[in-house]
Amino acid sequence: MRIALTRSSAAGLGLRWLWITPIVLLAALIAGTAIGETPIPVDTILKVLANQLLGADYAVDRIDAGIIWNYRLSRAVVAACCGTSLALAGVVLQALLRNPLADPYLMGISAGASTGAVAVAVAGLGAGALSLSLGAFVGALLAFGIVVMLAHAANSGVGGGRGVQAAGAIILAGIAGSQLFNALTAFIITKSASAEQARGIMFWLMGNLSGVRWADVTLAVPAALFGLLVCLWHRRSLDAFTFGADSAASMGIAVRPVRGMLIISMALVTAVMVSIVGAIGFVGLVIPHAMRFIVGSQHTRLVPATALAGAVFLIGSDILSRILVSGQVLPIGVITSLIGAPAFALILVRGKRH
């Protein structure tokens, strides 16, 4: 028994389970479309899909078809993309920075996005020509840029080039940058926002899939796929960071370019997601840890598992956010944290026992 506990359950786990990922994803998407205030039978959904995608000609209620295609399906797809991207960004940052608390927003992205959104919505930056999303996207990248510069400056100060110091510098710069942008957001809100506007912004920041349409899908899907491909391509580099950046370098990883490329890719993907749906918390922190417990730390398994789990988790959270309180949609960030926090606690407790 003792031996069973000290051995990894993941060691014998090959990659044969991978074939279930598309099936699970599809099932989750259909569930996300079927479940809601007006439940829709699965066969109706399949008919609408056949009509839209395969050019079939099934007779379906026009209103149902509209709800399915224009509202729920696009929403479920964006939720899936967002969950995948945030969870993968978490995997990458935790692996590279060797810090279990790293999450996609570590690099000032959510703080910058909210500043950008507030600047557009409240302070009227861009005089109506800029959308909230674009403002958020620009704000996120701006904050990320500042954090990177800060980290770079802090790091070139210490010398020696040891990976530990670099990771520490990035984390500290992220905290400083986030605080700066949060203060800016607070400043703009107190300076010029009405209570109603502030509430709207708060709601948006907690994560909101209500406004999602197909136009967002065409942005979210390529971004999520890009993130997934980058992670899969670099799965062995990520493994090589197991014992830190120096050890990775001694195993042939060009640490600076690889780490820079991975962090920038993840920051871009996260910024896209935040600009579409706001800053949904906890996915990027909890899902990677949960998956490490199930499939182990090897990224060949961890990356696909995390991508799937992130997608399913966010689709599920979105369903809950719509049906939990009838007649009202809760911010999805509330749900992810409500589920995420206890789940995280459970993982920690179970981890202790191991």
Place this chain on the structure above:
Amino acid sequence: MQLSAEQLTWAVHGTPLLVDVNLTVASGQTFGLVGPNGSGKTSLLRLLAGLNKPKAGQVLIGNQPLHTLKQRAIAQSIALVEQQAETTDRITVREVVALGRTPFLSALQPWSDQNEAIVTQALLDVDMQHMANRLWHTLSGGERQRVHIGRALAQQPKVLLLDEPTNHLDIRHQLSILKLVKQLPITVIISLHDLNHAMECDHIGVMDGGRLVDAGPPKGVLTAFRLRQTFGVYADIFTDPVDNSQVMRFRSAL
């Protein structure tokens, strides 16, 4: 493969940590690096492994200057076992050793049977095959050390750099690792604190205050004078009647 350092200098914040180190380790030789704490052994090994760029001078592998090679190319020839390298990841012994194959794998290459065989052999070499599926955090310090060495062996290096690899090992595994290292047909540079173990190396280099103060065959280097001068101990040196080897007996600190 021959590894050499030419007028190697390294400094942090203007503080020189390595000064004008010249060193040549012939192909297949086992070179012992000794010196008191903080004398620069780890710093030198990091430069030799290409982890830090020298401030002046260069490292040559064969006839190639190290700085002209990509990190991946370096890792295909040189493996390093760090003095300390830890992880909190849930990773098995076998997976750690498999990391050693990283420099030879590309993104599209699947894991092959040949890689599997190399990893198995490395596990056998460091006597860890019976723990292959154990998780890292369940291992003792010495077991972790052996896994790290196994990982470096899986890299199939032409030059192996070991930073105090015998640190946590029990006496049996200290001797077996030293024997394994000596038997390897590759160039090995190994930093050691146990001077009697260092006597087993083909050549010894003594670091002191960032300088390589002496290098050569063990008997000529580890003299009573050197032990007093660099290590700050009074020692007597005997000849073991069993095999005529030299044995040091340390009497007291200066």
